[in-house]
Structures are given as structure tokens and as C-alpha cells.
Amino acid sequence: MVAWMVDSTEKQCMAALACAAALGGLHAIYVWHFDRCLPQGIRYRTDGPFGRNGHYVITDINVVKRNAKVLVHPTAGARVYMGGMRETNILCSPAGLWERQRAIIHPFIASHARQYLALLQQTDLTLPEADDVDLLEAVGGYVSHISTAAMGLTIKGGFKWGNVSRAVLGISTLLALGVPEGLLRAILRLVLPFTHLEQQIAKFVDESDSDFVCDLITEFGRHEAIGHIWGIVNGSIIPETNIICSIMHDIAADRDLQAKLYDMVCKDTPETVVCNKSFEAFIAQKCREHAFFRSTSRVVQEDFHVQGCTIPKGASMRIPIAKFNDSSGTGLTWGFGPRSCPGAIIGKNIVKVTVFRLLRSYSIDLRQEPFKLKTDTVNMYPFGMRMTYRKRSDQTLVCDDEQQ
Numbered sequence: 001m002v003a004w005m006v007d008s009t010e011k012q013c014m015a016a017l018a019c020a021a022a023l024g025g026l027h028a029i030y031v032w033h034f035d036r037c038l039p040q041g042i043r044y045r046t047d048g049p050f051g052r053n054g055h056y057v058i059t060d061i062n063v064v065k066r067n068a069k070v071l072v073h074p075t076a077g078a079r080v081y082m083g084g085m086r087e088t089n090i091l092c093s094p095a096g097l098w099e100r101q102r103a104i105i106h107p108f109i110a111s112h113a114r115q116y117l118a119l120l121q122q123t124d125l126t127l128p129e130a131d132d133v134d135l136l137e138a139v140g141g142y143v144s145h146i147s148t149a150a151m152g153l154t155i156k157g158g159f160k161w162g163n164v165s166r167a168v169l170g171i172s173t174l175l176a177l178g179v180p181e182g183l184l185r186a187i188l189r190l191v192l193p194f195t196h197l198e199q200q201i202a203k204f205v206d207e208s209d210s211d212f213v214c215d216l217i218t219e220f221g222r223h224e225a226i227g228h229i230w231g232i233v234n235g236s237i238i239p240e241t242n243i244i245c246s247i248m249h250d251i252a253a254d255r256d257l258q259a260k261l262y263d264m265v266c267k268d269t270p271e272t273v274v275c276n277k278s279f280e281a282f283i284a285q286k287c288r289e290h291a292f293f294r295s296t297s298r299v300v301q302e303d304f305h306v307q308g309c310t311i312p313k314g315a316s317m318r319i320p321i322a323k324f325n326d327s328s329g330t331g332l333t334w335g336f337g338p339r340s341c342p343g344a345i346i347g348k349n350i351v352k353v354t355v356f357r358l359l360r361s362y363s364i365d366l367r368q369e370p371f372k373l374k375t376d377t378v379n380m381y382p383f384g385m386r387m388t389y390r391k392r393s394d395q396t397l398v399c400d401d402e403q404q
């Protein structure tokens, strides 16, 4: 195309550009008209103004509830990156394969909930002795220890939070600039074997004698087993760290809220706080507000009908979790249906106990407002979140009602 334009006359170039613009315009009119003809509760969008690939967006939670049976399997999207570039990792695997993976992975996670909780209750979270801290680094290090040790995996040198958020930012920027996704994935697959996390996870899979890892290798082979561990590691540490830090951000920015919450939990221990109903309600509300997966995707398994309109098998669907959480009183933070998060109880406990530990031991302030990327699809702080803090003295560990 570029070579043709170099050889062509100015008139030919202008004519070609006018044709392209006219085709783009016609396509936009078609999409606009198609969208207008859809019933309430469902919309049609393309990827970008002239994007050829379209997807439906569900805007009424009742459409999700009524059709949950045919909205089971997600499209690959960002989940491939979270699963160490393996297209078949548990976060995005297709029908047929997923059922076999689920039979091994979900029971393993469910049966380890107590182990995660015990480790969480035994492990202190101590902020470094400095003026201020990047809370994302501190929390990322803490939750990564909990989330991997319970599986028997030790990441030497820890989970490098800064690298993860810069990788997410870099990949999102390249995709937004129009770099073809196939090319980007091919490059990342070449680079991946040299990364710290891939090396650690591969070593774990090669050396572990746990039944879980052996079952994964026997059933799906080494390559895919590594992808599942990537999926579980990233699928737990990244949302937990982001949600915890978003909650701490709100607490640090509001002194009254901080004092009220401190009062709510000051008599608790990491063991009793999991049963503190008021604190549970606060955390549940905040998890809805700061859902990490801001939207989820599905490939329609069978045609379904919304007010006489047919949504065809194979269509791509977007379900805006954050919008539903805000408006419908429904909590979709941990997904919905058979593909919802098997680690939801573990995740909720990790968020609850970690926020409790920080609140109980430290008085926290924001050093500066962090740069935040909170959109319909992502919730992250790519350049960290700096906080100043003061360890609470024994004096301040006494609750307000005891002081009176």
C-alpha cells in the first residue's frame, strides 16, 4: 500500500483515501443502525471507531441472569497474558478442555482455603522502617507470599510488583497504539523464558512432587501446567493487591473513616476479624466498588433471544462488571456462573485480613495522589502508591470507648 502510494499521483492518492474514508463511514453508519435496532439491555460496539470486529455489550443484569447457561466461556483477551502466554490456561480455556481442567484445579483451590487462611493469620505484615512506602510493593510482596506458599511455590526474590505493573502498562499502550496482537504475542513468547517469574514457575513445575502439579502434568503436559500456575498466581496476586491498595487509598484519604474503622476492629485479632460483621460489610462494599476485573467477556455457546432479537452462537459478549456493581446492587467482583472465581473465599479473606493488619498497626496518610488507571476494563496504579505512616503506639491501640 505504502509502495503504491509512493508511485501514484497526488490525485490517485486522494481518491484512494476518499474511498477508504467512505467505506469507514458506511461501516460506522451500518454499526450505528444495527445497534439502534437492538432491544434494551443489549448494545453493539466495534473495537475502535472503524474496527471491523464487533461485540455485544450486556447493559441489563437480567439478560446475564436469564442466559447464564450459554454465557460460560470467556474470550481469550488479557487472560492469555495473565496465564504466561498459554492460550489454554484455566483463565481462558475453551469448552471441552476447561471441564477437564476444572475437575483438577477448582477442588484443589477449594480444599486449600483453610491453609491459605491459617498462613494469612500467622504471617505479620510489617512495613519497612522508612518515612514512606510504596504500598503496592509492600502489599504485593505480602499477598504473593500467602498466595504462592499455600501452593508450595516459593518465588525467590519475591513477586516483582513494579515489573508486573510496567508490563501491563507497556502491553496495553502497544495494543492501544495499534501494534498487531499476533506480533506482540509472538515477541512476548520469545522473551518470556528469560523472565524471573517464568523461570521460577517452570522450576517449581519441574521439581514439585505435589499431587496437584503431578496431576496437571499428567493430564495436560508441562507447557500447559506452567500456564495454569501462571494463571493462578497472577489471577490471585494482581486483583488482591489492587483491591487492597484501592481500599487503603480511600482509608488514607479520609481521616474520619480511618478513625471509625479503627474503632470497629481495634479489639479484633487476625483470627476474630474474619467474623466481624460490620467490617465484613465494609470490605464487601469496597470490593464491589474497586472490582479488579472491571468487565468480563464471553463467547455465546448457543443462540439466545432477547425480546425477539437473536444473539448468535459464537458472538463475543462483554459484561461490564463494574457498572453492574455500581448500579444494580449485584456483586460481580468474583464473576458469575460456573466460571466464577474458585478462589473467592480465599481472595475475600486475604483482602479483609490484610486491610485489618494495616489499619490495626499503622496510621496511614497519602504522600501524594497516585496516578490511577481506572476505566471500564482496568483498575491499576502503574507507578505505585506512596504512603506515609506511623506505627500505632500501645496507647492508640486502646479503643475510643475504652478511653472514655
Ligand code: HEM
Pocket: 074, 090, 091, 092, 102, 105, 109, 147, 231, 232, 235, 236, 239, 240, 243, 292, 293, 296, 297, 332, 333, 334, 335, 336, 338, 339, 340, 341, 342, 343, 344, 346, 347, 348, 351
Ligand atoms: C481479590 C481476589 C480475587 C478476585 C477479585 C478474583 C476475581 C476473579 C474473576 C472475576 C474471575 C473470572 C470470572 C469470570 O470471568 O466470570 C476469576 C477467575 C479465576 N480465579 Fe479469581 N479472583 C481473586 C482471587 C483468586 C484466588 C485467591 C485464586 C486461587 C487461589 C483465584 C483463582 C482463579 C481461577 C483459577 C480462575 C479461573 C476460573 C475458571 O475459569 O474456571 N482467584 N477470578
